[in-house]
Amino acid sequence: MQSYVQIENAGMVFSTKKGRFTALTDINLHVDQGEFIALIGHSGCGKSTLLNLVAGLLDATDGVLLLANKEIKGPGPERGVVFQNHSLLPWLTAFENVYLAVEKVFGSSESKAQLKARTKAALELVGLTHAANKLPGEISGGMKQRVGIARALAMEPKVLLLDEPFGALDALTRAHLQDELMKIVAATKSTVIMVTHDVDEAVLLSDRIVMMTNGPSATIGDVLTVDLPRPRDRLQLAHDPKYHDLRSQVLEFLYSRQMRPKEAA
């Protein structure tokens, strides 16, 4: 079977004032439809850069990226992005923020009532029906992030791209949203690529964990398959030796194999 997202020998070189900076080299990754991939690595390893390449916000300077056998050229609504800092437009209500995306994707083929129904459904999916008419400034950080997720999901994207979506949230809110995300992904069978720096989050949510080496010239160090059965429950996993084994494998990669980037390079 052909992979859904294909990244072939992708590399990214930034031209900065101090000269050329190689962020990524030789990235090869195939993602199947319905798969949940976590990208993990130390900060500055280029995991967000890789996500932005798939999103089309950056153009790869080397190699090629394909989505459903089509080359990725620029951003598009078939790839829903949830940004690290929610990126809601502060002058639009939660409903209007989601509606803006819905209108763009389905506006040409559907009536206004249908568009509104889609927006409502997306907000309901993340449990925010009651806050639909609130401005982003009036709701909590966790709720803002959920509106961001609703906006991305409402576009019915082929791939959902999450850039440390829960990084700025407190631990309890984060756990709650992780559980919700698992349910939503199970229901919508979305293909997901998620950047994270949280080992537990990566093991809990993903089917495969892509571990990146330290930058500059970062690349994929190792890929770990998480073959824990779904649906997963965080309380049961806490006593699961397999979970702890996977977790320690990721920790081992991050803290012994990639601990000192300067010496390794």
Place this chain on the structure above:
Amino acid sequence: MSAVNATPENLSEILSGEDIAPTSKAPAAAIPARRTPYFETESGKRFIEGTLNLFKNAIPPLLGMLLFVAMWALVSNSGKTIPGPAETWDAAVVLFSDPFYDNGPNDQGIGWNILNSLYRVGIGFSLAAAVGIPLGFMIGRFDFLNRMLSPVISILRPVSPLAWLPIGLLILQKAEPASIWVIFISSIWPMVLNTAAGVQRIPQDYMNVARVLNLSEFKVFTKILFPAVLPYVLTGVRLAIGVAWLVIVAAEMLTGGVGIGFWVWDEWNNLNVAHIIIAIFDVGIVGLLLEQALMLIAKRFSYE
């Protein structure tokens, strides 16, 4: 009858507590006595707190104004050349009792003078906004244009507004459009520069949203650029109207006609100093009102 209306004749009567019987208020006063006293109820306490707060907030500005008037009185008393507060007040009462008389082009009411000045500011300022705000958007959006125009703007911006008057007179031939031209050229810069700064400072996140959603240029403008830049535009507008109102007085002194600046000069020629002081207060108060009105609008559109 109450203590407020006390006169020497009935004061002793009030103090002796015999002020009860003949008035119709007596039964009304008897009822609250059976209830909780008003100042111990919730609304009563709120009323007291509100009054106290009002005093706390009102005392510093009132004290400032009082000091100002006192110093003014002191200066006018010692020199005798400048009319004091009382004298000026009397002159103002006379002046404002008939603000809209019209005895020909050189003798019109203070209201007409202020309205004429506001009209010139309005025209010059609107033209400046119509040119300056779109120009600011373009400078902010296109780096090439920014680098192309920034040396020109840097040279023209610090020029004193009145230095533009001869150019205006030369090209436009008449005093009226020339003074409008001065308002235009002096109030355009804050709007251009603030709008451009606003566009340049739009968070990258918002533009990423636009790119991910593939929004049309029209949607980008109406849903992202315009609301994001609006607070900056309003700051520019606020600064610009301040400058315009500053400049009109000086411009009218030179060009003549009907207007508050010309009026000041006319009263100087008449050696009516009280009227000049009144004009100074007028200009200050109108400027304050213009700025406050724009502050209110700006507050309505701020989302932070």
